[in-house]
Amino acid sequence: MKVCIDPNAGVCTGVRRAIRLAEENLESGGEIYALGELIHNRREVERLAGLGLKTIEREQLTGSNAVPAKNILVRTHGIPPQQQDELQRGSMNVIDATCPVVKRLQKKVSEQHLAGCQIVIFGKEHHPEVSGLLGYCDNKAVLIQDEKDFQKIDRKRKTFLLSQTTMPQPAFLALAEKLKAIVKTLEIHDSTCKQINDRYEDIKAFSAQVNVVLFVGGKNSSNSKALYQACKSVNDNSYHVESAEDIDFSWFSQNDIVGVSGGASTPEWQLAKIKNYLESTALKGSSYNN
Ligand code: SF4
Helix, strand or coil: CEEEECCCCCCCHHHHHHHHHHHHHHHCCCCEEEECCCCCCHHHHHHHHHCCCEEECHHHHCCCCCCCCCEEEECCCCCCHHHHHHHHHCCCEEEECCCHHHHHHHHHHHHHHHCCCEEEEECCCCCHHHHHHHHCCCCCCEEECCHHHHHHCCCCCCEEEEECCCCCHHHHHHHHHHHHHHCCCEEECCCCCHHHHHHHHHHHHHHHCCCEEEEECCCCCHHHHHHHHHHHHHCCCEEEECCHHHCCHHHCCCCCEEEEEECCCCCHHHHHHHHHHHHHHHHCCCCCCC
């Protein structure tokens, strides 16, 4: 068996920055609470918890049993401005790890809303990034996922259409095209993340070159699920795993080339760990398919 790591895999710049901010602040000795799970990757969250990072939900910051958290780390998805003010009013030190790409989008939404536009977001209800964006337009945006939601849109109003950054670009563009035909004045802002968009073609090319793909990523991450589907679309022998424990050696044959890849929240150390595991277990002679 030969194992290779996808050269284009690894965390995106937003996640890398959030992890770095968490590590730096933990190193300086403070007690840090991430507001919600820092990234959609259980193993990385566990590693950071081992360094002292705690996770807290918004509800735990208020009320008679409120946790006396002083340093709050805002994750890449960002939060509504009202929540940010609330934290600062509560004299909390806010470490803002909102991805700069999301930050720019929040600003854009606010500007367009103040200019009187109807804001239409292609995204998932309750996704934290969407909740954050809604806060930048007084919760007045129309959320759409497919054509069925077009009936919620006021077709006569000047409209600004954008996307949750991690939604698939082809789906956004297809929907935008259809909306163009029915909304009188429509500005289309393709805010799908370029780093994610580029990954789809890269990961398909990588998957097509190997016999088996091990896609490493959180099963609760929509980006990971979509990238895994991209692997599967070109290589049926693709498996989504979170860690080495999920691997079944009957997936492989002795002479296979196994490609290890991952999502935007899968750090390089996890890919290397899977590679080492495969190589060391293969050396011990595991029960291959043949
Ligand atoms: S996927 Fe894109 S928008 Fe999301 S955190 Fe990464 S770089 Fe930022």
